[in-house]
Amino acid sequence: MTKQSHSSNCSFSPFRLPGIAKSLLDAVKDEAECQEKIVLRRFDLEARGHIKEVYASTMAWEKAPCRDDFYRVSIERTDPGALHVKTGSVIRGIGEIEHATPEQILAHPEFPRARRVFVSEHARVYEAGMFPARFGADAGRVTTLAIIVCQHADYDPTDRASWPTLSRLKDTVARFGFASPRLIDSFVARLAQTGYLELRQQPEDNRVRLLCPTERLLAWDREWMAAHYAALEVLYPEPGFGPPRQRDVAFQAAHARSAVAAFDTIIAMMWSNLEIVFFLSSTSALIILLSLFEMGGSDPESRIREADLVELAPRFAVSRSHVRNIMAVAQERNFLVRSGPRNAYIQLTPHWIAAFDRFIAGSLAQSDLTYRLALRHQVEQARFEA
Numbered sequence: 001m002t003k004q005s006h007s008s009n010c011s012f013s014p015f016r017l018p019g020i021a022k023s024l025l026d027a028v029k030d031e032a033e034c035q036e037k038i039v040l041r042r043f044d045l046e047a048r049g050h051i052k053e054v055y056a057s058t059m060a061w062e063k064a065p066c067r068d069d070f071y072r073v074s075i076e077r078t079d080p081g082a083l084h085v086k087t088g089s090v091i092r093g094i095g096e097i098e099h100a101t102p103e104q105i106l107a108h109p110e111f112p113r114a115r116r117v118f119v120s121e122h123a124r125v126y127e128a129g130m131f132p133a134r135f136g137a138d139a140g141r142v143t144t145l146a147i148i149v150c151q152h153a154d155y156d157p158t159d160r161a162s163w164p165t166l167s168r169l170k171d172t173v174a175r176f177g178f179a180s181p182r183l184i185d186s187f188v189a190r191l192a193q194t195g196y197l198e199l200r201q202q203p204e205d206n207r208v209r210l211l212c213p214t215e216r217l218l219a220w221d222r223e224w225m226a227a228h229y230a231a232l233e234v235l236y237p238e239p240g241f242g243p244p245r246q247r248d249v250a251f252q253a254a255h256a257r258s259a260v261a262a263f264d265t266i267i268a269m270m271w272s273n274l275e276i277v278f279f280l281s282s283t284s285a286l287i288i289l290l291s292l293f294e295m296g297g298s299d300p301e302s303r304i305r306e307a308d309l310v311e312l313a314p315r316f317a318v319s320r321s322h323v324r325n326i327m328a329v330a331q332e333r334n335f336l337v338r339s340g341p342r343n344a345y346i347q348l349t350p351h352w353i354a355a356f357d358r359f360i361a362g363s364l365a366q367s368d369l370t371y372r373l374a375l376r377h378q379v380e381q382a383r384f385e386a
Contacts, residue, residue: 089265089369097376099368102361105235111361114234118360119290121227125220126287128317132220133190136283136317139270140179141187142224146259147172148197149221152213153256163202164211176267178281191217222247225255228367235364241371251374254381258373265369269362275355278329284316285326289335289348290356291316298348305344 089097105111124130126137135141151164151172166188173179179187188211191197196217202208213221222244229241243251259266270280279285291312297304306327313320327346330336335352339345 089262094261094373094376097369097372099372100232100236100365102358102365105361105364106357108235110235111357114231114364115357115360116294117234118227118231118364119294121230123287123291123294125224125227126284127315130220130223131317132196132217133187133194134317135187135190137287138178138283138285139176139280140173140183143176144169144173144179144184144187145217145221145224148191148211148213149218150256150259152211153253154260155210157202157204163208165208166211169211172263175263176270178270196220218249218252221256222249222252225252228363229371231360232364232367232371243374244371251378254377255370255374258377259370261373262366262370266366269366273355273359273362275333276359278333279326282326282329283322284318285329287316288312288318288323288326289330289352292346293348293353293356297346298353300347302347303340303345304347306346 089099105114108114128134128136131137131141132145147169148164151162151168154162155164156162166184169188170181170184173184174181188197192199196214198212198214199209200212202210225244226247229244233241233245242248244255271277273280276286279289288309292304292309295304295308296302306324309323309327310320312318313323327336330348330352331338335349335355337347337349339347
């Protein structure tokens with residue numbers, strides 16, 4: 001893509017990531033306009049690689065063109081020399097939702113302990129005996145599972161657009177950019193074969209088959225949801241996150257319905273962590289590196305050998321050679337170094353710790369956002385039923 005310029009004094013070269021989601025936004029300061037404007041850039045799959053730019057005055061957002069097409073990063077003007085990020089997100093059709101931000105989470109004195117809980121809880125739900133269909137976990141499969149549950153919870157028989165069909169699943173998963181249609185086809189087939197998913201006939205149109213998660217998949221989803229909130233509860237024990245930690249079924253349904261509104265922010269968070277995109281998309285790569293960290297792999301005195309990681313292969317449903325390949329890529333990207341006689345010892349670098357801490361903090365911030373959206377949904381539902 002050729003460089004595009006929006007000012008004689010300020011230019012940028014937007015780049016396109018393969019499969020990146022529609023509506024992934026990046027709010028940046030327009031230096032040429034002395035911070036009077038922000039640039040919202042949408043990566044649009046339908047635009048054949050061309051980035052559409054919409055300029056909106058930070059002082060007059062309501063007059064901005066096409067504002068309904070975008071998730072807006074919440075910012076406010078504080079002084080002529082700075083932009084201040086608020087503690088919240090603006091969700092299209094809902095408004096601003098206050099929640100913990102990645103910066104607040106990273107700065108929390110209990111973050112190291114929350115990180116340990118995050119790693120141990122996610123290792124548990126991604127283990128071969130726990131993860132659905134006995135596959136290894138990666139971002140493509142995890143998002144597919146989450147979207148199956150969300151679309152099932154959002155199903156309205158009278159609204160054809162809400163029907164949880166395979167086609168709708170593929171369209172939504174494609175927005176995240178981590179799974180091909182072929183992967184989704186094979187994964188859905190395997191989920192059905194192993195009792196995690198049922199294909200049911202739509203009563204209003206017997207040509208249509210709906211993807212319906214079984215209790216087996218819903219039970220795993222509750223464990224996966226609880227894993228996120230276990231770490232958040234370390235940071236914010238009062239009032240805590242009781243419903244997801246207690247695997248509350250009613251909250252699970254509200255959480256699934258509410259998460260749909262947050263998809264754009266979740267996509268933006270995942271793709272903002274470009275350094276670890278490979279490890280998100282490669283089977284079990286993320287959890288293997290996190291497990292290495294849990295084993296003490298970031299300790300400067302670490303004496304962990306590659307042979308010590310052999311047990312991780314069957315644990316996370318991958319081969320030993322796959323584990324070696326993950327270590328090789330991590331070393332290429334300065335996430336891992338070798339030391340000692342014949343470079344026998346492996347150690348995670350501070351660069352790795354910083355990159356994965358940002359991802360963990362971003363994940364927890366999104367979990368807090370969806371938690372608050374779910375509570376809001378339950379309150380509105382109670383009012384409607386009253």
